[in-house]
Amino acid sequence: MDNKKIVLSGIRPTGQLHLGNYLGALSNFVKMQNEGLYDSYYFIADLHALTTNPDPKELHTNVRHILAEYLAAGLDPEKSTIFVQSDIPEVSEMYLLLNMHVGIGELMRTAAFKDKARKALGITAPNQGDDDEDVAKEIIGASTNKRVNAGLLTYPTLMAVDILIQRADFVPVGKDQEQHLELTRRFARRFNSFYKTEYFKEPQNFNFGSAPVKVPGLDGSGKMGKSEGNCIYLRDDDKTISKKVMRAVTDNGPQEPNSPRPDVIENLFTFLRIVSTPDTYQYFDEKWNDCTLRYGDLKKQIAADLCAVVAPIREKIEYYSANTELLDQIAREGAEVARESARATLDEVRRIIGFRV
């Protein structure tokens, strides 16, 4: 046993990972892993994926995809515990136990829940049903083909269990998960106070020191996202990447020297900043400023530099994806380690409650 702080994070296997996932999250996981200061746990949240009732075949393919993508990005089973959530049955038992201390009201007020419930019910207008009460009424009155399942409601309990069962100190997650992390701390405190114990500590988000890289979308929107359909995937080949970049939204070009750049153009420059050299950035910046910039040239440059970042990762993804036995072995070995620590926590929780261990 060592005294290293524990870091844990997970990704839901709902599709392939894109450049935003890689630069915003995964590459930081790898950096932290390689610093060697932490005991790290990185997992694939396939139980969470069940909340949106995926096709089972697709789900299992996606789990393998993410596993291959984790490894291709540089997560190393020799340095981190890499595992699949559903391989840890202790999580499910603790989920039941923790749920007894979680209020349905606080779950229903969670932003991610309201968002997903609205989607399940087909409420699309941004303001319609924005009110907690309206959403609640819609859910209760929904016909069976527009169901909001109980797993979706208790998503934060399951996430809290992922974190607490491994006794994580730090949980590197994006802004959209901060509310879930706050709930995790609240549930931990509540459990402690109910059972008059100090067993659970309160996990914190991880601050990378510098702001995480925010990758814009190719459609002029501020953020690359799966649901936005503006992504470069880590599995995209060079041709696909080039095509996507060449299609990116632009305008009529710079009209006056040294004018500010509209958002869609600034996004392209953000790509340059992320994947190109400072010299290249400066070159195009000057071209913009003296109004000689041709967007075709700019896009060709971005496409080439993006390909240089993505291609080596893609090759590794292909290697791991073709090695399903290796993937299964890595998942099995990761699960063994993760189960042992989960078991120890669950035993302690059972003891605290007064159950036989």
Ligand code: TRP
């Ligand atoms: N909810 C997270 C997401 O959608 C995935 C997740 C599940 C997670 N359990 C976790 C992240 C535990 C960090 C820690 O991205």
